[in-house]
Amino acid sequence: MDFSSSEDQNLSYHDLLNMLNQIPEPMAIMKVNSGDRLEIVEANDLLEKLTGYSVAELKTMALDSLLTENSLQSLSLCIQQVRLARYTDTEVTQIHxxxxxxxxxxxxxxVKSSxxxxxxxxxIKDITYQREIEALLAMTDKQLESLFDYNPDLIFKLDQDGKFTNVNPIHEQILSYKxxxxxxTHFIxxxxEEDVPLVxxxxxxxxxxxxxxxxxxxxxxQDEIVYLDLTAFPVISHNEVVGMICIARDCTEEKRTRRKLRESEQMYRSLFENNIDSVITFDIDGNFxxxxxxxxxxxxxxxxxxxGSIFLRHIIPEQQEKIFQYFQKxxxxxxxxxxxxxxxxxEEERYIHxxxxxxxxxGEIIGVHSIGKDLTEQYSLQESLKHMIFQDYLTGLSNPHKFHYDLNALIESDQPYFFSLFFLDLDRFKLVNDSFGHSYGDALLQKVxxxxxxxIPNSGTVYRYGGDEFIIILRDTTIKKTKSLAEQIIxxxxxxxVIDQLEIVLTPSIGISVxxxxxxDEETLIRKADNAMYNVKRIARGNYQFHHESLKQKTLGNIRMDSSLRKGIQQDEFSLMYQPQIDATTNKIVGAxxxxxxxxxxxxxxxxxxxxxxAEETGLIIPIGEWVLxxxxxQILSWKEEGIVLPIAINLSIRQFYYHNFIPSVEKIIQKTDINPSLLHMEITESMAIDQEFATKVLQQLKNIGVKIAIDDFGTGYSSLSHLKKFPFDYLKIDQSFISDLDHxxxxxxxxSIITMLAKKFNMRTIAEGVETEKHVDLLKKYECDIMQGFFYSRPLPPSEFTQWKKNWEIQTHL
Known part of the structure; x- marks a missing residue:
């Protein structure tokens, strides 16, 4: 077909050009040459506008010269397909x-001609705008996706029947449901059960x-109750409610935060427009x-x-730096x-969460979503009630609410410092209350x-915790200051x-955590101070004690072990090992x-x-201690029958020491075995002597029986020279913590040196435990320690191995 000579045609060439330019899309007519190259023979004005080339220039060009190299393969495939289908299309990149x-x-x-x-x-149609719209929609979907998947609050969508149609991943963490x-399933x-009517x-x-x-x-x-602060709003399509979107904050753990939601465009619009909380989106610079x-x-x-303005200007000045740091996180x-x-x-202050x-x-952070709850009314009410709820009506002291508030503030402060927590209970207060009436009890509490x-110094606060219990927080303190205050309080x-001419004497028992x-954390500090206080009341009223790990409450593992421990007593699972004690001067074995x-x-x-x-905590130490005795x-009797006369030392527990049947039990066993009581040595710790009157009585009874007594772990507990002077100790055991690094x-x-000097002053012999090196031995001899015990000589041994070791030792040392 020759468009330039169309006189023989029904339409003139000019008519064809007019028709070509009337087509509303850029268009070209091309001749297919032998190499499948499409040579442009005519083009309309719209193609001229699209490409920037004039029609005359286009008529000297082939179609492939208007396309990028990456588009040529698509063009070639299109040429092959059009021969079969006579019509086809593809996406290409056109070059202006x-x-x-x-x-x-x-x-x-x-177009085929015979x-x-x-x-x-x-x-050729420009689809740039279409691609921009698609990219914009893709970005919106990703924003929704991010908002949905990363939100720490529960987000779920329900249909009209109340069934879940979508839930976000945090459900598995908070509710344990996948x-x-x-x-x-139905949300109800x-x-x-009790909340179903309300919901x-x-x-x-x-x-x-x-x-x-x-x-x-x-x-x-797990059928455990979870408290939720839930906001629900409708999803509306064509003016009909087709479902609802719910957002729920886990109130059982207040520090949970909401994260981003990811849902359809309608979910995002519903969340944004219908949310009763403020929702703001900021760019990375913090602009609206x-x-x-x-x-x-x-x-x-x-x-x-x-x-386009920055949000920080709306925050009160003293918090702007902190809020900026949160935004950076x-x-x-x-x-x-x-x-x-x-x-x-x-210019009104609004309190917001x-x-x-x-x-x-x-994967790239392009901004920040902010969800704000207006707490102003709640805060105002809280402030107006604070004075009412933070004061004890009877004593005028701060009450438990104020205590928990202050303690939490101390722990959560930006720069928390060392502080002590005193739990104080009045001994025998109930007796006063029951004997003289509540009016006397109230008056007594007011005087206390x-x-x-x-x-209490300015750095301290006193709280009435309930009944006859008081709590003291001593801020910015030291162990020394804490002890001093505890002693002053006691x-x-x-x-x-003196109340109505009646003189009443009470003593306080104090437990301290630091x-x-x-x-x-609050719970741990309170529990440990409380445990320490009850431990003091149990063993030595009218005193104070810092928390010790032995006061730990039972854990699940302890409960299991408790059961095994009880079976162990019944099934004879316990045994005694014996560690020799060596005279530092003669090298003789003088005990075990x-x-x-x-x-x-x-x-x-x-x-x-x-x-x-x-065993101490459960009371099982009593039968175990009796078995050890x-x-x-x-064993003393057995060795005596073998010709070995050797004292054996056993450790007494604090509960065993204060057990009412302890002394009769010792007398009975010694009588039954018919041993020389001086061969039985009993070791007590310094903490057992807190109640001096009771300890003196028990120790003297043991001395009257003929038992030898050692004070164990000397220097690590409630050390006092008065203990050495008042109590009838025979031995003073030096704790191994003093021995381990002795050589340097x-x-x-x-x-x-001081301990051995004190022992000699009070006519006691010293025993060093934890001796592990020859250097330890030399230094202890230098400081005139009497007896040594530790792995340098022998590990603890069963009875049969002990007697063999004794024979070998005597041969080795030529004794």
């Missing part, structure tokens, strides 16, 4: 005369196109990008008034929750409160009280310490450091 590139849709049609070469018609366990099945009532409001907020309870997979109507109401500004990928104060347009959620697209207020509160040594071992059938070998504290006496610890050597 100025070098710019545009995505385009190429449509080819095939006596001329074939022609093809090309339509997504497929919830989808298709998860609601705590259904609010559900009906949402179906009437209302947003609601309520506190409710649900059950997790978008906000909902609730945010406009909170700020008092329309979005247009704040668009969100930009690093963290979800952050905090409370702050901001100014609205009227804020959740910051990073907005991610393809007055004395405490006069004693002294002052133990002085007589931050951060004993714990860094009996050490208890437990090989449980259920648990295997169990360390004494584990089961002895548990019997075994030691039987000058202060330790000085301590050993």
């Amino acid at each position: 005369k100025d070098g710019t590139k545009k995505p385009s849709r190429l449509t080819l049609s095939y 006596n001329k070469p074939p022609y093809m018609i090309a339509l 997504q497929d366990e919830l989808l298709g 099945d998860r609601v705590y 259904l009532a609010h559900y009906e409001h949402v179906l009437r196109k209302e947003s609601v907020r309520l506190d409710m309870r649900v059950l997790n997979k 990008l978008k906000m909902n109507e609730a945010a406009e109401k909170l700020l008092g500004y329309t979005f247009e008034e704040v668009k 969100a930009l690093e990928g963290e979800s952050i929750q905090y409370e702050t104060v901001m100014y609205n347009r009227a 804020v959740t910051l959620i990073p907005m991610k697209i393809d 409160a007055y004395r405490l207020k006069s004693i 002294k002052e509160l133990s002085e007589p009280y 931050y951060p040594l004993d714990g860094i 310490e009996a050490l208890l071992r437990w090989h449980s059938r259920d648990l295997g070998p169990v360390s004494p450091n584990v089961f002895i504290p548990l 019997k075994q030691a006496c039987n 610890d000058k202060e330790g050597q000085d301590m050993i």
Whole structure:
């Protein structure tokens, strides 16, 4: 077909050109040459505008010269297909005369002539705008996806029937349900039974196109109650409610934050526009990008008034730096929750709870979502009630509410410092209350409160915790200051009280925990101080004690071990090992310490450091201690029959020492085994002597029986020279903590020298335990220690191995 000579045709060439230019798409007519190259023979004005080439220039070009190299393969495939289908299209990249590139849709049609070469018609459509729209939609979807998946609050979608259609991943962490366990099930099945009527009532409001907020309870997979602060709003399509979206904050762990939601465009719009909380989106510089109507109401500004401005100017000045740091953490990928104060347009302070959620697209954070709850009314009410609820009506002291508030503030402060927590209980207060009436008891509590207020320094606060219990927080203190205050409290509160001419004497028992040594959270510090106080009341009223690990409450593991421990007593799973004690001067074996071992059938070998504290706590130490006493006496008797006369030392527990039947039990066993009582040595710790009157009585009874007594671990407990003077000790055992670094610890050597000097002053012999090296031996001999015990000589041995070791030792040392 020759378009330039068309006189023989019905239409003139001019008519054809006019028709070509009337086509509303850029168009070219091309001749197919022998190499399948499409040579442009005619083009319309729109193609001229699209490419930047004139029609005359286009008629000298082939179609492939208007396309990028990457598009040529698509063009070649298109040419092959059009011969078969006579019509096809593909996507290509078109090159403008100025070098710019545009995505385009190429449509080819095939025109075959019987006596001329074939022609093809090309339509080229610019699809740049379409691609931009698609990219924008993709970005929106990713924002929704980020908002959904990274939100720390529960987000779920319900259909009209109240069944789950989508839930976010945090459900598995908070409720322990996987997504497929919830989808298709009815939400009311998860609601705590008592809350079902309330929840259904609010559900009906949402179906009437209302947003609601309520506190409710649900059950997790373990049937445990989880408290939720839930906001629900309708999903509306074509003016009909087709479902609802719910957001629930886990109130059982207040520090949970909301994270981003990821749902459809309709979910995002519903969340943003219908949310009764303020929702604001910031760019990475903290400028306003978008906000909902609730945010406009909170700020008092329309979005247009704040668009592009930085949010920090609305925060009170003293918090701006801290809030900026929170924002930076969100930009690093963290979800952050905090409370702050901001100014609205009227310069009024508004208290808000804020959740910051990073907005991610393809792993890159491009902004931050902020969800704000207005707490102003709650805060105002809280402030007005604070004085009323923080004071004890009887004593005028701060009450438990104020105590917990202050303690939490101390722990959560930006720069927490060392402080002590005193738990104080009045001994025998109940007797006064029951004997003289509550009026006397109340008057007594008021006088105790007055004395405490006069004693406590400015860095301390006294609280009445309930009944006759008081708590003291001593801030910015030291162990030395804490001890000094405890001693002063005991002294002052133990002085007589006069009420209506009646003189009453009470003593306080005090338990102390220390931050951060004993714990860094409120519950741990309170529990440890409370345990220490009850331990004091049990063994030595009218005194004080710092927390010790032996006061730990039972854990689940302890309960299991408790059961095994009871079976161990019945099944004879205990044994005694004996560690020799060597005279430092003669190298003779002068005794042995009996050490208890437990090989449980259920648990295997169990360390004494584990089961002895548990036995103390459960009271099983009483039968175990009696078994140890019997075994030691039987061993003394057995060795005597073999010609070995050797004292055996056993360790007494504090509970055994204070047991009412202890002395009769000792007398009975010694009589039954008929041993020389001087061969039985009993070791007590310094802490057992806190109640001096009781300890003196028990120790003297043991002396009257003929038993030798050693004070164990000297220097590590409640050391007092008065103990050495008042109590009838025969031996003073130096704790191994002084021995372990003795060869390079000058202060330790000085301590050993002082201890041995004190022992000689009070006519006692010294025993050093934990001797492990020859250097230890030489230094202890230098400081005139009498007896040594430790792995340098021998590990603890069963009886049969002990007698063989004794024979070998005597041969080795030529004794």
